[in-house]
Structures are given as C-alpha cells and as structure tokens.
Amino acid sequence: MSPPQSRLLIVDDNEMNRDMLARRLSRSGYLVDVAENARQLVQHVKENELDLVLLDIEMPEVSGFDALKMLRKDYSPSQLPIIMVTARNQREDIVRALNLGANDYLTKPIDFTVALARIGTQLSRKREEVDQPATESRLRDRVYRPRYPFAADADIVDLKSGTRLSGVTSDVSLDGCFVRTRGWLEIGARVRLTLKHKNQNVLMLAIVRVLKPKIGMGLQALEVDSISNATFLQWLDALRESRGTPAT
Structure with a gap:
C-alpha cells in the first residue's frame, strides 16, 4: 500500500x-x-x-x-x-x-x-x-578509494550502465558496479576499456590491487590489447602468470 x-x-x-x-x-x-x-x-x-x-x-x-x-x-x-x-x-x-x-x-x-x-x-x-x-550517492561514498597517488581522486559513478573513474585522465568502463563486500571491492562480469590515456593499464592494476591485495602493486603493466574485453578471471590469471604464480 x-x-x-x-x-x-x-x-x-x-x-x-x-x-x-x-x-x-x-x-x-x-x-x-x-x-x-x-x-x-x-x-x-x-x-x-x-x-x-x-x-x-x-x-x-x-x-x-x-x-x-x-x-x-x-x-x-x-x-x-x-x-x-x-x-x-x-x-x-x-x-x-x-x-x-x-x-x-x-x-x-x-x-x-x-x-x-x-x-x-x-x-x-x-x-x-x-x-x-x-542511493547512488550513498553507495559511492561507501566505495573504497585506493590510497595511491594516481587513483586518490577517482570518483566512481554511474552504477547502472557502467562505472567511470573520473578525477583522473583515464576512463574505465565496467559491466557491473563496485560494492563493498566483507571489506573488499568486488566487480561483476566483464571489463571493457575506453582507451584514452597511456596510463590506462596502471588504473586497471590499481583495481586489481584492491580486489586481490596479495598480487601486489609491483607488477609490470600488461599490454592493454591483451586484457581488453577479458573476463576478470582471465585477467587475474594473466596477472598471476606474470608473477609466476599458478593460475586458477
């Protein structure tokens, strides 16, 4: 009623x-x-x-x-x-x-x-x-912001159609949204890239650092072409492989 x-x-x-x-x-x-x-x-x-x-x-x-x-x-x-x-x-x-x-x-x-x-x-x-x-404003305020210089000013918005990292000079478009779960950020489904800046892959690694902190930030950035449109599992497997750790 x-x-x-x-x-x-x-x-x-x-x-x-x-x-x-x-x-x-x-x-x-x-x-x-x-x-x-x-x-x-x-x-x-x-x-x-x-x-x-x-x-x-x-x-x-x-x-x-x-x-x-x-x-x-x-x-x-x-x-x-x-x-x-x-x-x-x-x-x-x-x-x-x-x-x-x-x-x-x-x-x-x-x-x-x-x-x-x-x-x-x-x-x-x-x-x-x-x-x-x-509601979106409250969700956005709950999003964990990585404490790294290149991502500190990022603002995560547009929870319906995709997520944009603004406040930095690159965009990352995501088929899903960020939500805080058990203290970590999770992201759904697939990743697609809007290639607008040479540091695009650095932002992507920042996201992975939040998702999987054990991977660490010391990785060499992968080529953008090799990870665009990849699923997150494929992406994480590629990152693990670059460090010599077993893939899932």
Whole structure:
C-alpha cells in the first residue's frame, strides 16, 4: 500500500464513478482530488503536487488521449504516472494509450483490488526514481578509494550502465558496479576499456590491487590489447602468470 500522503487525481466526467472511486481510495489512505474534464485536470496539475493521475479515456470536448498528450509535453512517465481508465477493453485503445505515454491502464467496471495493486506499483516506481540519486550517492561514498597517488581522486559513478573513474585522465568502463563486500571491492562480469590515456593499464592494476591485495602493486603493466574485453578471471590469471604464480 502507498504511504498515506500520496496524492491522486481522478479525472472522469461521470460523477458517480468519480466519487465512488475517490471514496474507496480515500479509505485506503490516499489523498484524493477529482476533476471532471481536461481543463480541470491541467489546472490541478499546475496547482498541486500530484503523485499519480487516473484519467478516463471517454470524456467530452477533450478526450483522455488528448489530455494525456498535453501532460506528456511537460511531465515524463516517471515524474507524473498516469493510469488510463477505459470502459472498452479494446486492444487498440490500450495500445494507443501506452504509446502516448500512459504508465498503465484499468478497464471498467474497475476491479478495486487490481486498481490498488497497479496504483501501488506505479507509486513505488516513482519513489525509486526519486530516491535513486541519493542511493547512488550513498553507495559511492561507501566505495573504497585506493590510497595511491594516481587513483586518490577517482570518483566512481554511474552504477547502472557502467562505472567511470573520473578525477583522473583515464576512463574505465565496467559491466557491473563496485560494492563493498566483507571489506573488499568486488566487480561483476566483464571489463571493457575506453582507451584514452597511456596510463590506462596502471588504473586497471590499481583495481586489481584492491580486489586481490596479495598480487601486489609491483607488477609490470600488461599490454592493454591483451586484457581488453577479458573476463576478470582471465585477467587475474594473466596477472598471476606474470608473477609466476599458478593460475586458477
């Protein structure tokens, strides 16, 4: 269930349907506003901090489709989730609504249990989008920064699509992310390189030093071509071999 302060707007020209749904959602802990047409909808969005809109497709003058298009000019699906409500369970209407930027849809007569589930899902996704920058910042603050001159100013960011070491003159792009586990950094899957600086491989060795401290920092850097796109196990085996230690 959504937190009590989540604010919803129901847009429906049918007063009975509108008020009945509003009462049930209010009893479920939501703050609920109502509007009967697109003009009132736009006004509510401008004047209030809304968390989600339930928008009826069949409305006079300006249809729900047109109202959806207007809102999507200013608000993305993550900024303002919109669930379309239709009396016709027709594939064309549903597909059109989703293509115009609707987050989800409900069909009349509304199954209230389904409505609560879909509303809750969209609000959870919205909160995740809002919380993500703060979460990534906390994770970034927990990342171990190697105490070596060439890596001391590195900043590890972009935990979704890959990790970039900035603050130094090279980039390392990683299919995964850094996480602190049992005091050591682990990294997932594969490594791919953006070759922008001759010291690229030095940075890579710094990462290996954090992952496997017994290997040590006294290694001669391997040729970049020999380790780009290699898995970490292959990479570590190559480093062990360069020191004359058995590979895994």
